[in-house]
Amino acid sequence: MEKKFQRILYGGDYNPNQWPKEIWDEDMRIFKNAHINSATINVFSWAKIQPSEEEYNFAQLDEIVDMLSEENYDIVLATSTAALPAWMVKKYPEVARTDYEGRHHKFGQRHNACANSLVYQKYAATLAGKLAERYGDNERIVCWHINNEYGGDCYCEKCEKAFRVWLKKKYKTLEALNKAWNLEFWGHTVHEWDEIVLPNALSEGLFDDNTAFAGISIDYRRFNSDSMLDNYKMERDAIRRFDKETVITTNLMGTYKGLDYFKWAKEMDIVSWDNYPSYDTTWSFTAMNHDLMRGLKNAPFMLMEQTPSQQNWQKYNSLKRPGQMRAQSYQTVAHGADTIQFFQLRRSAGACEKFHGAVIEHVGTENTRVFREVQQLGMELENLGDATLGSVNESEVGIVFDWDNYWALEYTSGPSVDLTYVKHIHQYYKFFYDKNIGVDMIPFDADFSKYKVVVAPVLYMVKEGMREALEEFTANGGALITTYMSGIVDQSDNVHLGGYPGPLRELAGVWVEEIDALAPEQSNEVIFDDGTKAKCGLVCDLMHLEGAESLAKYGSDFYKGMPAATKNKYGNGVTYYIGTDIEEEGLNKILEMAVESADVNPVISEKSELEITCRKADNHSFYFVMNFTDKDLQVPSSLAGNMDMLTGETVKEEEILSKYDVKLILVDN
Numbered sequence: 071m072e073k074k075f076q077r078i079l080y081g082g083d084y085n086p087n088q089w090p091k092e093i094w095d096e097d098m099r100i101f102k103n104a105h106i107n108s109a110t111i112n113v114f115s116w117a118k119i120q121p122s123e124e125e126y127n128f129a130q131l132d133e134i135v136d137m138l139s140e141e142n143y144d145i146v147l148a149t150s151t152a153a154l155p156a157w158m159v160k161k162y163p164e165v166a167r168t169d170y171e172g173r174h175h176k177f178g179q180r181h182n183a184c185a186n187s188l189v190y191q192k193y194a195a196t197l198a199g200k201l202a203e204r205y206g207d208n209e210r211i212v213c214w215h216i217n218n219e220y221g222g223d224c225y226c227e228k229c230e231k232a233f234r235v236w237l238k239k240k241y242k243t244l245e246a247l248n249k250a251w252n253l254e255f256w257g258h259t260v261h262e263w264d265e266i267v268l269p270n271a272l273s274e275g276l277f278d279d280n281t282a283f284a285g286i287s288i289d290y291r292r293f294n295s296d297s298m299l300d301n302y303k304m305e306r307d308a309i310r311r312f313d314k315e316t317v318i319t320t321n322l323m324g325t326y327k328g329l330d331y332f333k334w335a336k337e338m339d340i341v342s343w344d345n346y347p348s349y350d351t352t353w354s355f356t357a358m359n360h361d362l363m364r365g366l367k368n369a370p371f372m373l374m375e376q377t378p379s380q381q382n383w384q385k386y387n388s389l390k391r392p393g394q395m396r397a398q399s400y401q402t403v404a405h406g407a408d409t410i411q412f413f414q415l416r417r418s419a420g421a422c423e424k425f426h427g428a429v430i431e432h433v434g435t436e437n438t439r440v441f442r443e444v445q446q447l448g449m450e451l452e453n454l455g456d457a458t459l460g461s462v463n464e465s466e467v468g469i470v471f472d473w474d475n476y477w478a479l480e481y482t483s484g485p486s487v488d489l490t491y492v493k494h495i496h497q498y499y500k501f502f503y504d505k506n507i508g509v510d511m512i513p514f515d516a517d518f519s520k521y522k523v524v525v526a527p528v529l530y531m532v533k534e535g536m537r538e539a540l541e542e543f544t545a546n547g548g549a550l551i552t553t554y555m556s557g558i559v560d561q562s563d564n565v566h567l568g569g570y571p572g573p574l575r576e577l578a579g580v581w582v583e584e585i586d587a588l589a590p591e592q593s594n595e596v597i598f599d600d601g602t603k604a605k606c607g608l609v610c611d612l613m614h615l616e617g618a619e620s621l622a623k624y625g626s627d628f629y630k631g632m633p634a635a636t637k638n639k640y641g642n643g644v645t646y647y648i649g650t651d652i653e654e655e656g657l658n659k660i661l662e663m664a665v666e667s668a669d670v671n672p673v674i675s676e677k678s679e680l681e682i683t684c685r686k687a688d689n690h691s692f693y694f695v696m697n698f699t700d701k702d703l704q705v706p707s708s709l710a711g712n713m714d715m716l717t718g719e720t721v722k723e724e725e726i727l728s729k730y731d732v733k734l735i736l737v738d739n
């Protein structure tokens with residue numbers, strides 16, 4: 071168990087630089103009153119700190135750092151490199167990005183730098199280094215926050231050149247590259263490295279954001295992710311020259327598509343992320359995001375941002391209902407967070423985030439519902455002290471999440487445009503969530519042997535080594551669950567020839583001959599051996615048994631009677647192959663079989679509609695019990711008699727939790 075911090079950081083983005091100094095004292099007083107102990111500063115101040123190419127001015131930042139240090143705040147110090155200063159774009163237009171349509175951008179917005187601009191790289195790294203040199207030995211600084219929400223992409227000529235270099239390193243020869251991208255197709259063979267262009271609307275763009283060569287686009291995604299990661303590493307290394315110890319992070323965005331976060335996490339000391347569910351995001355989806363962020367390093371993470379009340383950038387920015395922010399915060403801790411931080415501490419007066427919630431609202435006083443809720447949570451977290459820090463979530467189930475697969479599945483042209491990656495992963499996650507079965511979100515090269523069940527939905531791309539790893543896992547007694555659109559292509563998006571699901575064929579004991587695609591208004595049904603039926607659609611695999619047994623068959627169409635879901639003994643284990651998108655009840659029937667045969671245990675044995683997770687410390691366990699339903703629900707009786715750490719009271723038999731109520735129950739191991 072490793073504690074990265076001394077206490078749960080409670081605070082968030084704080085931009086006193088946007089306010090007159092008279093307000094700062096008032097801020098300090100109000101934060102103390104809210105039991106806020108941390109502030110994230112300097113996220114967007116590049117133009118202030120470096121007003122021109124030659125000039126650096128840290129006067130105001132010095133004052134802010136001093137003020138917060140004197141008041142004993144834990145400071146998260148950002149490097150400010152996520153929005154270009156105007157002078158830089160004016161003097162060096164190359165630092166701005168060129169978009170998918172090929173338009174070169176002017177000054178404006180944020181997250182706007184070309185990752186392959188040497189000018190940007192030089193000034194970003196210099197700034198990070200100067201900040202570390204100046205503030206690195208301040209003990210109140212507990213974390214470095216590099217840039218902000220890295221994302222987006224660039225299609226400029228510098229990126230094109232850098233792409234060629236990246237490709238040369240990967241493929242060594244043009245022959246290998248032509249083969250990997252299957253460039254004989256449409257006669258796209260290249261004979262010189264500089265014939266390679268970036269895949270955008272001006273080149274390989276098809277419809278939507280698809281391209282004629284998914285293989286090129288997937289490599290571009292990898293390259294773009296690596297380019298930004300290099301930016302991150304450059305700043306990190308600049309900081310490390312002056313500060314050897316303080317943890318370094320950058321704030322991620324859950325299932326954000328653009329960056330391969332598993333690769334990123336290897337370079338980060340701790341994962342942090344920004345959680346912005348919208349009014350219709352399900353709690354299971356948010357839980358999955360947390361588990362993914364924990365899974366990146368298989369370790370506790372930071373919640374770098376959430377809004378105390380409302381967002382501005384979604385279509386409909388509903389208020390968080392009374393108790394909702396508190397419940398959301400505990401759900402975050404329940405899944406592995408060691409910090410709770412807000413965006414932001416004082417609501418901005420102008421520009422596009424003036425309708426974004428904050429701890430201090432426009433009225434400027436503590437006399438608000440939002441403040442009172444922040445204050446209550448602050449008190450509770452303060453009382454928890456460092457108890458939960460570093461404690462671990464243990465899971466018997468692993469769900470594979472893989473950015474290469476994310477890209478490949480969504481780039482591929484056919485069989486259905488509705489084959490989106492995250493939605494399908496969540497469909498499977500939800501089954502376990504509803505049963506309070508802990509899940510780790512794992513990379514394709516995880517140590518599968520830790521798990522009783524491994525779920526790999528839409529494992530479209532099976533990369534080198536994966537077949538062997540999954541076969542070993544299953545042969546040793548594991549239960550593998552995989553689905554339609556699995557085992558189809560290799561790492562370059564070329565089909566594993568010889569029949570679907572390619573490398574998984576033996577493991578699944580089936581051969582998929584054809585894949586039908588059903589429009590949203592079309593459906594088929596699956597019929598289980600016991601006669602129960604469930605609707606299915608999206609895609610239907612037409613498969614033949616090659617050792618597997620059928621669990622359910624199609625109910626109509628010309629493939630009526632063919633197997634739709636199967637089970638195959640493999641060594642000491644078993645593979646479940648689900649050949650079509652089955653509605654929840656039917657899908658759950660199959661997942662239920664898998665869970666039962668693999669003897670998977672929920673966090674507590676009693677069934678409950680409450681969300682319950684467990685984090686383990688050395689001598690005790692923390693059970694987080696949360697009600698996200700509209701009903702009053704009873705706390706499982708096996709938890710009664712233990713202490714609720716949030717109230718200090720003993721949990722009674724038949725204790726009732728209403729919507730958004732939370733208990734954090736301490737149980738000795």
Ligand code: GLA
Pocket residue numbers: 218219344346375381382383413423426
């Ligand atoms: C992101 C950014 C913040 C802020 C919030 C608003 O997460 O990191 O700077 O813009 O969104 O929700």
Ligand code: ZN
Pocket residue numbers: 167168184185186187224225226227228229230
């Ligand atoms: Zn570029």
